[in-house]
Amino acid sequence: MVNKCYPSADAAVRDIGDGATIMFGGFGFCGIPERLIDALARRGVKNLTGMSNNCGLGGRGVDILVRNRQIRKMVATFPAQREPTPFEEQYLAGQVELELVPQGTFAERIRAGGAGVGGFYTRTGVGTPLAEGKERRVIAGVEYVLELPLRADFALIHAYRGDRYGNLIYRGTARNFGPEMATAADVTIAEVEELVEVGELNPEAVITPGIYVDRIVAVGKAS
């Protein structure tokens, strides 16, 4: 019987070690894999490279790992919030690294990592400091920069419902980076609010096919 369920978030992240590269789903507070991040904080692993839209704030999400000094580097699109965050302080103090990426390029690089695309040309960033050092190319009269795929050792994502084959659906804007991150990591771990029986999810409406998910943990609805 195919069963990708793990009994707890702690069990699901047990082999994530120091120095791992990890994608974290979520946009702001929406769709972050909070229970998996909590488990990672309990594990106390260090020198992590994180890939996430934000770098966490308000003591939630990646912010927990930042405050714990578990993060060595972030690849992110929106690291600076209105008020300075622990990440910003550590970055300005030279304690963490940052690779800043436009949000669409971030999403597309993750998709490329999962889809076997070796690299792609995009207009985004042309003429800005973020194009510096990148290959530029004119195709059909338009200037592009070459962007390379992103992959990670682990992807930690949050979904609404899932089954033991790893099929997932999301809810509202909590979907965000989950579907693509699930495709771009060696090991994808999904926390779901509700585990359902195989066959309960409508095949036409499954967003993440089970092939992309290695481990699934039921965590209930966030409080």
Place this chain on the structure above:
Amino acid sequence: MVNKCYPSADAAVRDIGDGATIMFGGFGFCGIPERLIDALARRGVKNLTGMSNNCGLGGRGVDILVRNRQIRKMVATFPAQREPTPFEEQYLAGQVELELVPQGTFAERIRAGGAGVGGFYTRTGVGTPLAEGKERRVIAGVEYVLELPLRADFALIHAYRGDRYGNLIYRGTARNFGPEMATAADVTIAEVEELVEVGELNPEAVITPGIYVDRIVAVGKAS
């Protein structure tokens, strides 16, 4: 009121002229926009460049346009069927052109055309005759070829249900190339089996958001 509905397939294709480039959804007989193709056959426009997985067979789909001598060129992945088709005969007689593309490259080039990707590197085709004349590049030790986006003047697709905003859902394997083709044409025309009220489609399960669809025609279930 936003209303993209057209009264008939004929009305929806009325401005497709000689020499147009047209994407046709469908895989074999599954998900082909039959009523729109019939209307195009009635219009009798010539010198069309078609983009479609197959080149039609059995007097259905693109085969109708081929038999009518309306096609000048096809971009396709599976033009040769077990038995010779009218397309194959015309091709071998030098009467139509063919650009043969691997199916994944075909789908990804269409996606790129709709997603603003200027070009992308893929392994598919490396070491084969289809890589000839294409730029080759080694990235992280793997050899890739550069593929460029596909776009068309019109995309004709078939969907299961749609609303007047152009939102679409598909059914089974009739989905195939429809969702990406809808994004990659200047004008996307969708025939749907059933037109539903705005709000009836579950936002979480809409496959083609209305932004991609310009015209929609209710054609009923194929007989």
Place this chain on the structure above:
Amino acid sequence: MKGGLTRQEVAKRAAQELRGGMYVNLGMGIPTLVTRCVPAGLTVFLQSEHGILGLGPPPPPGGEDPDFVDASRMPVTVIPGASLFSSAESFAMIRGRHLDMTILGAYQVSARGDLANWMIPERGVGSIGGAMDLVYGARRVVVTMEHVTKDGKPRVVERCSYPLTGRECVDLIVTDLAVIEVGSDGLVLKEVAPGVTPQEVQAETGAKLTVSPELREIRV
């Protein structure tokens, strides 16, 4: 010089750029105020880059759902006929030039339409989000901002001194003092705030303005 427009009035003026059936992405700051300025009876599809097409008004108090937020993390609803999708799909939509318009905030706009809106160099770190994708992805880029900085320096400048978000991408600038079109020959002053003269606008602007022959007062 008279006071110029309030932030709300700037949003109202920007909303006059909307047409029925348009697909539009609204950035943070003044642009989010545009949501409430859509003329009655006009159907406009608002896109949010983290995965909504068909953003609705905020929910009534108590009706907030943490799974439905806008790009500024504020609670939202979706309209009938909306669709939800992933970030990669959303940016395929943006980068594929399917949006008719984006309305963005800015730190600086140059005479040729360069935009700087993601980083104040002195802070040492900035946030890009979807702005760099939107400036080349949307067919029309409208910028809303205060005409000058808090210490009175022009934000409409000959060349941006802040790091760019995009080059030659802005089509229209709406500020508290003026509406300025970025034309192929430079900046054209199209409208001025009530009580403000073209000379006063020019004095607060760091690049040369050509006054449109159809110059008129902003009406909101």
Place this chain on the structure above:
Amino acid sequence: MKGGLTRQEVAKRAAQELRGGMYVNLGMGIPTLVTRCVPAGLTVFLQSEHGILGLGPPPPPGGEDPDFVDASRMPVTVIPGASLFSSAESFAMIRGRHLDMTILGAYQVSARGDLANWMIPERGVGSIGGAMDLVYGARRVVVTMEHVTKDGKPRVVERCSYPLTGRECVDLIVTDLAVIEVGSDGLVLKEVAPGVTPQEVQAETGAKLTVSPELREIRV
């Protein structure tokens, strides 16, 4: 020489490569027969490149649904826990190396694992479909074919004379006469059909075979 395996037996032998929980794409021809040879009790997820993960058995007569077909255009069902997606998503899955295995038909396979399966040059036109994507996308490529052509020419050859589908991509060849592994040092004869000797297989093969020390008879 004895007759060798039937097409059905070749499919059965290929099915022995399946393991529980695998994600597998099956090509046209003999590979489609593999569907019916999955050992009882084994859950294998079959992928069809036009948008199914979780292909089920054919429907009962009268239960055909024209919207549910396999890549050979034959009616299919989907299993509980299946998912449906677009062609671009399907090939992102294939090209991103998420499939454990593909089983494909072939015209020729070379000593270094080159595959030719899309065009017979004499016909002047060929169909690629998803084969070129699958050969580099699937983690393991198993080929099933007749050992020789209708007129007795070897299909396992030193160099393919037909246009290639992929270079150095085949891992295992299953024919009516033998099971041959493509190793880094060339072809290794692992199994022979009942009643067939290694010498007989070599005589029908256009490239040098190394006989495995663990050579055994194919059991189906």
